[in-house]
Amino acid sequence: MARIVFGMNLSLDGYVDHERFAPGPVLFRHWIEHVKGLAGSLYGRRMYEIMGYFDEDHPEWTPELQEFAEAWRKLPKWVVSRSLTSVGPNATLVAGDLETAVRRLKSELAGDISVSGPKLAQELTDLGLIDEYRLYFHPVVLGHGTPFFAGPRPPLRLVANELIDESVIRLTYVPA
Numbered sequence: 001m002a003r004i005v006f007g008m009n010l011s012l013d014g015y016v017d018h019e020r021f022a023p024g025p026v027l028f029r030h031w032i033e034h035v036k037g038l039a040g041s042l043y044g045r046r047m048y049e050i051m052g053y054f055d056e057d058h059p060e061w062t063p064e065l066q067e068f069a070e071a072w073r074k075l076p077k078w079v080v081s082r083s084l085t086s087v088g089p090n091a092t093l094v095a096g097d098l099e100t101a102v103r104r105l106k107s108e109l110a111g112d113i114s115v116s117g118p119k120l121a122q123e124l125t126d127l128g129l130i131d132e133y134r135l136y137f138h139p140v141v142l143g144h145g146t147p148f149f150a151g152p153r154p155p156l157r158l159v160a161n162e163l164i165d166e167s168v169i170r171l172t173y174v175p176a
Helices: 025-036 045-055 063-074 098-108 118-126
Strands: 002-010 040-044 077-080 091-094 111-116 132-137 156-163 169-175
Touching: 002 098, 002 118, 025 063, 040 045, 040 098, 040 118, 045 063, 045 077, 045 111, 077 098, 098 118, 111 118
Parallel strands: 002 111, 002 132, 040 077, 040 111, 077 091
Antiparallel strands: 132 169, 156 169
């Protein structure tokens, strides 16, 4: 049975912003290995469109960006959207009953399925479908933006912490 895991980089004050801070080399290596080990990934429309950048090679990419892109392209993806009518390679559109679709994925697959996007994560939280939350704290304060938790934070229990590099710590929680 698969586990649904929501993990993202965030500021000390709880906001995600893919343009205000980026992972350093050690954390980026961590994300490459993370993607390589996933059974699949669930995306909301906005995050899927951002990640679509990796569908095509770019001449300025480093070997690490190329390695991440190759891993991402191989990854089965499910895109939850009411507005999209199609999705790209190795992706399936989920336009109907989200709960039924995710419960089916959990029962049919083994390993971790990542959730990308706070709004989608909140929908899955409300349905009781997220098995683990991974918060990657960066030493920045944004003061505004998209919060990691898009709604009321569920009761959580800390199960692990890990220093990823000299400035990023991952806290891992499960529903209490």
